[in-house]
Amino acid sequence: AAGVIQSPRHLIKEKRETATLKCYPIPRHDTVYWYQQGPGQDPQFLISFYEKMQSDKGSIPDRFSAQQFSDYHSELNMSSLELGDSALYFCASSSPAGGQGYTFGSGTRLTVV
């Protein structure tokens, strides 16, 4: 079965650079969630989209922005990167009812040097 696809798997950026992470949800899933997981931490909710509109906002820094496109894929744009942004970034998708289950992608490991 198709899963949530995230790209790239690994990314190394320098401080103050920008990065774009991509997420392709499971077909017919219309809700996308972004999470950030720092080393040794639990995943923290950043932002979510439902039907291409932002639906909820968590602890997403102002330097980050995201959007969901007409094909339901989503991109997380990160600017002025800081060392503390180094983390594993997960995308998850769910069906319209939400509570029926969340499928996570394999994550993008961002390292800021």
Added chain:
Amino acid sequence: AQKVTQAQTEISVVEKEDVTLDCVYETRDTTYYLFWYKQPPSGELVFLIRRNSFDEQNEISGRYSWNFQKSTSSFNFTITASQVVDSAVYFCALSALAGGSYIPTFGRGTSLIVHP
């Protein structure tokens, strides 16, 4: 507000031992969903189980079993006859209709180390 507490930071066992990972949750919603995810060293989050608040039946899947008790707001996970491949961080998560939409909240995770 919703909250998930996994009091055990790290558990170390020897292969073939049984181990239980605790999860206690808080929510004001009457409709909610509970999950367990496994995160092996490779980093991906692997879905293990989902349970809704109206279904208190315990579940067994191979060596895995889950005990959901609404009376104590707990959703504990037991691995029977643990194996080295079970070594991973295990996260319990809660999804409730807080603020109008379901957003999964994770516990801090329990790192399980199974020694040969």
